[in-house]
Amino acid sequence: MRQALRHPATWWALLVLGLLPMAWLGGQIWQDQLGANPAEALIRATGDWTLRSLCVVLAVTPLRQLLAWPELVRFRRMLGLLTFFYVCLHLLCYTWFDMGFEWGDIVQDIPKRPFILVGFSAFLILLALAATSFNRAIRWLGARRWQALHRGIYVVAVLAILHFWWMRAGKQNFAEVLVYAAILIGLLGWRLARRMRSPSSA
Numbered sequence: 001m002r003q004a005l006r007h008p009a010t011w012w013a014l015l016v017l018g019l020l021p022m023a024w025l026g027g028q029i030w031q032d033q034l035g036a037n038p039a040e041a042l043i044r045a046t047g048d049w050t051l052r053s054l055c056v057v058l059a060v061t062p063l064r065q066l067l068a069w070p071e072l073v074r075f076r077r078m079l080g081l082l083t084f085f086y087v088c089l090h091l092l093c094y095t096w097f098d099m100g101f102e103w104g105d106i107v108q109d110i111p112k113r114p115f116i117l118v119g120f121s122a123f124l125i126l127l128a129l130a131a132t133s134f135n136r137a138i139r140w141l142g143a144r145r146w147q148a149l150h151r152g153i154y155v156v157a158v159l160a161i162l163h164f165w166w167m168r169a170g171k172q173n174f175a176e177v178l179v180y181a182a183i184l185i186g187l188l189g190w191r192l193a194r195r196m197r198s199p200s201s202a
Contacts (some may be wrong), residue, residue, distance in 0.1 A: 005072065014078065021049045021076075034051045037096075046086055054156065054160060055187070056079055057153065058157060058184065058188070061191070077133050080129065080133060083193050094116075115162075115167045122156045129149070154191075166178050
């Protein structure tokens, strides 16, 4: 398994796998299979895939340490950028299908609805992380400041759950929210427990 993780083709295979949801959604659009409300279906689907990608990114470190597979770290940047890609699609669907690119209305809508505000805040943090995800940014910021900045992914996880919870509050449908919350709490809790045992390892 570790030898497969080192193979250059594995990186590309994971990238293709990560883009399959976008291809699937494109196929649904092409075949007009998004249901009675295609706009809502696209907004929801891209949001779901953003959350799933976020869970995968946060699972890399626990899996790397629990399985003693240091090779997993080479996929973390690509997985993080896939998360940013899906959140961009999610935001695009909202600004296009929900708001019709009416930028004045969008600016007013963001602070007016709490779930939009926390979702947009999460996007801004992910934007900063994506913009500084390259080696040149690490050299420019310095390793310590870069690591501190990229711990913002934990804030994104909390904001993402709040965004999802507030969005579902109107329909009182929290089943999926609880599933994602449990996964993310487990992943963040593992980090907290490890830091408490050994601060230098976090």
